[in-house]
Amino acid sequence: MDSVIEFSSALCLLIGSFLCLSGGVGILRFPDFYTRMHAVGVTDTLVAAMILIGLMLLRPENLVLVKLVMILLMTLFINPTASHALAKAALHSGLLPLLHRRDKEKGAESSNPW
Amino acid sequence: MLIAATLAILVVMGMAIIRGVMGPTLYDRILAVNMFGTKTVLLISLLGFVMGRPEFLDIAIVYALINFVSVIGVLHYSEYSELKSGPDRIEQPRKDS
Numbered sequence: 001m002d003s004v005i006e007f008s009s010a011l012c013l014l015i016g017s018f019l020c021l022s023g024g025v026g027i028l029r030f031p032d033f034y035t036r037m038h039a040v041g042v043t044d045t046l047v048a049a050m051i052l053i054g055l056m057l058l059r060p061e062n063l064v065l066v067k068l069v070m071i072l073l074m075t076l077f078i079n080p081t082a083s084h085a086l087a088k089a090a091l092h093s094g095l096l097p098l099l100h101r102r103d104k105e106k107g108a109e110s111s112n113p114w
Numbered sequence: 115m116l117i118a119a120t121l122a123i124l125v126v127m128g129m130a131i132i133r134g135v136m137g138p139t140l141y142d143r144i145l146a147v148n149m150f151g152t153k154t155v156l157l158i159s160l161l162g163f164v165m166g167r168p169e170f171l172d173i174a175i176v177y178a179l180i181n182f183v184s185v186i187g188v189l190h191y192s193e194y195s196e197l198k199s200g201p202d203r204i205e206q207p208r209k210d211s
Contacts, residue, residue, distance in 0.1 A: 009115070010115040013116065013119045014118075016119060021122055023126065023149070024126035025129070027149065033139060033142055040149045044149065048152065052159070055160070064168045068171065070175060075178060078178060082148055082185045085186060085189050089189045090139075092193065095141060
């Protein structure tokens with residue numbers, strides 16, 4: 001039973017590390033602010049969930065478990081809020097997404113996507 | 115496995131710093147700082163488990179709150195003040211790609 005729990009904890013940590021690295025590659029290689037934000041925002045919540053669940057499986061003391069659950073809940077509430085505020089601020093300040101920007105350069109009558 | 119996850123998070127923090135230094139717009143930098151803060155929370159809790167001192171989780175909680183407040187504060191400042199007419203105001207970064 002113990003080995004099963006240890007194995008699933010290691011699996012969760014491994015998935016978390018992989019998603020973390022993919023988010024890092026995404027923030028370096030994507031061409032546009034909004035696509036970068038997609039990479040970071042999507043992977044961040046799942047990374048935090050996976051790594052914290054892996055830690056929860058490791059240590060069944062009650063107080064530590066409660067603290068881990070608090071960190072997980074806080075991350076799940078805070079990350080989407082920050083992403084939303086960031087996207088709203090960028091859009092209001094006039095930063096266009098890449099596709100829309102290209103349409104404008106071509107001089108075509110760009111259809112407003114939102 | 116704990117140490118492997120710690121190393122992965124450290125590598126990703128380095129990537130976030132690279133994007134923050136070379137990000138073409140202001141919002142790229144804010145995004146990189148936000149990602150760095152989230153990864154810091156995870157790094158602190160992982161390091162607590164690696165060293166066998168789970169009391170580090172308290173610091174991680176405080177760090178999550180500070181990160182959120184700082185990101186929202188900087189966004190508010192850049193949206194309603196003169197900061198957005200600073201040096202890298204939306205220069206519509208690159209023409210290619």
